[in-house]
Amino acid sequence: MSTQTVEQAMLTLGENARQASRELMRAPGSAKTRALLAMADAIADRRKTLQEANRQDVEAARANALDAAMLDRLTLSERSLDLMIEGLRQVAALPDPVGSLGPTAIRPNGMRVAQMRVPLGVIGIIYESRPNVTIDAAALCLKSGNAAILRGGSEALRSNLALAEVVRDGLRAAGLPEHAVQVVETADRAAVGKLITMTEHIDVIVPRGGKGLISRMAAEARVPLIKHLDGNCHVYIDAAADPEKAHGIAYNAKTYRYGVCGSMETLLVNAAVAVSILPRLAAALLAHGVELRGCERTRELVPQARPATEEDWATEYLGPILAVRVVDTLDEAIAHIARWGSGHTDAIVTEDLGAAQRFQREVDSASVYVNLPTVFADGYEYGLGSEIGISTNRLHARGPVGLEGLTTYKWVLTGDGQLRG
Amino acid sequence: MSTQTVEQAMLTLGENARQASRELMRAPGSAKTRALLAMADAIADRRKTLQEANRQDVEAARANALDAAMLDRLTLSERSLDLMIEGLRQVAALPDPVGSLGPTAIRPNGMRVAQMRVPLGVIGIIYESRPNVTIDAAALCLKSGNAAILRGGSEALRSNLALAEVVRDGLRAAGLPEHAVQVVETADRAAVGKLITMTEHIDVIVPRGGKGLISRMAAEARVPLIKHLDGNCHVYIDAAADPEKAHGIAYNAKTYRYGVCGSMETLLVNAAVAVSILPRLAAALLAHGVELRGCERTRELVPQARPATEEDWATEYLGPILAVRVVDTLDEAIAHIARWGSGHTDAIVTEDLGAAQRFQREVDSASVYVNLPTVFADGYEYGLGSEIGISTNRLHARGPVGLEGLTTYKWVLTGDGQLRG
Numbered sequence: 001m002s003t004q005t006v007e008q009a010m011l012t013l014g015e016n017a018r019q020a021s022r023e024l025m026r027a028p029g030s031a032k033t034r035a036l037l038a039m040a041d042a043i044a045d046r047r048k049t050l051q052e053a054n055r056q057d058v059e060a061a062r063a064n065a066l067d068a069a070m071l072d073r074l075t076l077s078e079r080s081l082d083l084m085i086e087g088l089r090q091v092a093a094l095p096d097p098v099g100s101l102g103p104t105a106i107r108p109n110g111m112r113v114a115q116m117r118v119p120l121g122v123i124g125i126i127y128e129s130r131p132n133v134t135i136d137a138a139a140l141c142l143k144s145g146n147a148a149i150l151r152g153g154s155e156a157l158r159s160n161l162a163l164a165e166v167v168r169d170g171l172r173a174a175g176l177p178e179h180a181v182q183v184v185e186t187a188d189r190a191a192v193g194k195l196i197t198m199t200e201h202i203d204v205i206v207p208r209g210g211k212g213l214i215s216r217m218a219a220e221a222r223v224p225l226i227k228h229l230d231g232n233c234h235v236y237i238d239a240a241a242d243p244e245k246a247h248g249i250a251y252n253a254k255t256y257r258y259g260v261c262g263s264m265e266t267l268l269v270n271a272a273v274a275v276s277i278l279p280r281l282a283a284a285l286l287a288h289g290v291e292l293r294g295c296e297r298t299r300e301l302v303p304q305a306r307p308a309t310e311e312d313w314a315t316e317y318l319g320p321i322l323a324v325r326v327v328d329t330l331d332e333a334i335a336h337i338a339r340w341g342s343g344h345t346d347a348i349v350t351e352d353l354g355a356a357q358r359f360q361r362e363v364d365s366a367s368v369y370v371n372l373p374t375v376f377a378d379g380y381e382y383g384l385g386s387e388i389g390i391s392t393n394r395l396h397a398r399g400p401v402g403l404e405g406l407t408t409y410k411w412v413l414t415g416d417g418q419l420r421g
Numbered sequence: 422m423s424t425q426t427v428e429q430a431m432l433t434l435g436e437n438a439r440q441a442s443r444e445l446m447r448a449p450g451s452a453k454t455r456a457l458l459a460m461a462d463a464i465a466d467r468r469k470t471l472q473e474a475n476r477q478d479v480e481a482a483r484a485n486a487l488d489a490a491m492l493d494r495l496t497l498s499e500r501s502l503d504l505m506i507e508g509l510r511q512v513a514a515l516p517d518p519v520g521s522l523g524p525t526a527i528r529p530n531g532m533r534v535a536q537m538r539v540p541l542g543v544i545g546i547i548y549e550s551r552p553n554v555t556i557d558a559a560a561l562c563l564k565s566g567n568a569a570i571l572r573g574g575s576e577a578l579r580s581n582l583a584l585a586e587v588v589r590d591g592l593r594a595a596g597l598p599e600h601a602v603q604v605v606e607t608a609d610r611a612a613v614g615k616l617i618t619m620t621e622h623i624d625v626i627v628p629r630g631g632k633g634l635i636s637r638m639a640a641e642a643r644v645p646l647i648k649h650l651d652g653n654c655h656v657y658i659d660a661a662a663d664p665e666k667a668h669g670i671a672y673n674a675k676t677y678r679y680g681v682c683g684s685m686e687t688l689l690v691n692a693a694v695a696v697s698i699l700p701r702l703a704a705a706l707l708a709h710g711v712e713l714r715g716c717e718r719t720r721e722l723v724p725q726a727r728p729a730t731e732e733d734w735a736t737e738y739l740g741p742i743l744a745v746r747v748v749d750t751l752d753e754a755i756a757h758i759a760r761w762g763s764g765h766t767d768a769i770v771t772e773d774l775g776a777a778q779r780f781q782r783e784v785d786s787a788s789v790y791v792n793l794p795t796v797f798a799d800g801y802e803y804g805l806g807s808e809i810g811i812s813t814n815r816l817h818a819r820g821p822v823g824l825e826g827l828t829t830y831k832w833v834l835t836g837d838g839q840l841r842g
Binding site for chain 1: 443446447520526528532534537539541542624625645663665666669670673677759777781782783785786787788789790791792793794796797802803804815816817819820821829830831832833834835836837838839840841842
């Protein structure tokens with residue numbers, strides 16, 4: 001297809017989505033629930049068809065020599081289908097955020113002022129090889145009353161189109177517009193270029209993928225993105241830390257899973273407790289296969305650590321490496337995080353109420369923890385039911401973004417003929 | 422100055438603002454209040470100096486043949502100084518939004534999850550000839566813990582620099598960083614270009630001014646804007662409207678002030694009540710000097726009305742002109758607003774609960790009223806204390822934007838050593 005044809009196809013998707021979004025905004029919660037449950041049933045009924053489409057994607061990917069991790073993410077196993085079904089049922093069971101009214105104020109002239117939660121409108125999701133995102137994103141967008149345009153990786157196109165069938169059937173079964181969820185059918189890159197600039201039809205884009213993909217998009221997008229680039233997360237062990245908690249939290253923050261964005265990348269330790277805490281913690285991390293890179297004072301206590309450079313303070317390893325720095329004060333820890341952090345998730349370990357309060361007040365990150373490992377950065381853990389992504393934006397949604405982050409509000413005012421004089 | 426010098430000067434302002442914003446974030450509410458009250462006192466003390474600076478601006482503007490309306494907006498009268506002083510004292514008295522915690526959820530593992538309200542960071546305000554915006558914007562940004570960079574019209578530069586002195590003195594008196602509020606000192610247009618693209622130092626821009634200014638900015642900005650372009654506001658008189666309320670509301674919505682963005686631009690009237698309501702209402706509006714442009718059915722009832730074209734449905738007149746259309750149903754009214762409206766403020770007049778609820782639910786505007794004129798679109802009327810502007814964005818703040826719209830939140834989680842397993 002020519003770029004022009006692709007752009008025209010995207011415009012049509014956009015117009016269809018806008019139209020569907022107008023209908024979805026006023027769809028009753030019961031219809032949305034029915035659609036989600038019908039999708040879950042359709043996946044259960046059509047495992048064979050879905051896996052056959054996926055097998056073709058996986059074979060093509062293997063022929064293109066995709067690496068093992070990518071192949072793993074691409075594959076629709078029985079278990080990943082089970083998780084999709086379970087996910088759909090969970091989202092169906094969440095409370096409908098749309099139409100709820102906040103507190104009502106009565107103004108001196110008697111008029112009533114409140115905010116009503118409403119859908120954002122049309123959401124574009126751009127993601128890489130995981131086909132399960134197709135279902136997760138469709139479910140969250142639908143539940144929050146938004147139309148969705150989904151653009152997955154080209155290597156997962158057959159799987160995504162098969163899943164789109166399931167979604168369409170669910171929508172139809174509930175009497176909802178078929179264009180409420182659309183999958184981009186072309187692998188052409190021009191499709192993304194159009195999607196992220198089509199401000200008249202798309203209200204927000206949620207990109208999910210590597211930092212390279214997202215920063216390219218951020219540079220070119222005209223549609224607002226809900227996104228994060230880096231998760232350079234810190235744990236600071238304060239002078240007043242409980243040594244056992246500090247050990248457990250720091251170890252868990254690094255080793256729970258190296259690849260998640262909430263994984264700790266730099267450990268800051270107050271000099272007053274470094275001698276008692278660092279050697280044992282370092283030994284445990286080294287035994288687990290974690291490479292340590294430390295400042296000079298760290299290396300006096302942990303000779304196995306390699307010297308850290310400034311680049312280490314700036315790096316999100318997403319792997320078995322940890323930067324370690326000894327600091328003298330809480331202020332120094334807060335300053336290090338302000339200078340090198342990415343505003344994602346940072347934690348303090350302390351029994352000192354004042355230090356805990358100062359850290360939570362002064363560290364300017366989307367999530368700030370006391371006595372918890374940074375790996376709790378996840379919408380489900382926060383009680384949001386599910387998440388579409390994690391945001392380090394300052395406007396709109398921040399941190400894990402659940403259904404509420406996919407909505408906005410409008411002001412509803414009710415009077416009895418009051419006039420402005 | 423060369424463009425490069427201007428850009429370098431803007432970068433320095435940006436860096437200073439970011440630094441000041443870090444300090445402001447943790448400033449106690451009492452210091453911010455002290456600064457605002459000191460600014461009010463300083464204006465009272467320095468009326469002569471301020472009016473002398475303003476006199477030079479006004480003379481230059483007169484020499485440049487600025488029109489009377491612009492000259493009026495530019496002039497700092499005794500009354501406008503009084504209003505600034507009063508405004509500062511009112512903002513000082515508002516509750517500090519920063520640091521407040523929302524409801525705390527306790528998760529099954531015992532960790533506590535809450536949201537803390539925090540400043541956005543650095544806010545850029547770009548405005549035209551009114552020097553009072555310098556004080557209003559400085560006050561709202563400071564109260565909400567944000568650093569501000571203010572860029573007023575070149576015709577008001579001397580006035581704005583004199584007001585900036587007052588602001589600096591207030592900040593100093595309260596021990597707050599002087600760079601918390603900075604005024605751009607160059608009239609060079611390259612300054613705006615840099616301001617709206619300096620994403621590393623500016624978190625949000627609030628443009629205040631004409632549609633031309635704002636749409637140019639929206640096309641070039643990389644920093645998010647809190648803005649609205651049009652206020653093409655509608656009043657729909659439903660079949661179940663109380664005729665007296667309908668008359669009062671429609672008349673007030675048009676004639677309260679032609680130039681405000683909440684002014685009614687199109688009146689929609691249900692055919693069932695058009696005969697009983699339109700002729701009398703039209704006579705009152707015509708008597709007030711309002712030109713009417715109507716659909717055919719309107720013109721049968723109001724022969725003085727000129728024929729309306731599609732362009733009339735699309736136009737925000739901001740003047741003594743009103744478009745009028747007779748519709749057969751609530752659905753037709755809602756569809757007209759969806760097609761032609763600008764998502765700003767729209768109202769229904771009805772005694773029918775079902776019609777009121779459907780209108781408020783289905784009209785997708787920032788503010789949707791029942792039995793109130795659209796001219797209530799104002800932060801003060803909503804109980805926000807004051808407003809920095811009105812937003813028709815879908816993300817972040819919508820409708821009148823007060824102190825809360827200048828803040829964001831962070832997640833604060835507190836545990837006791839819980840781990841993720």
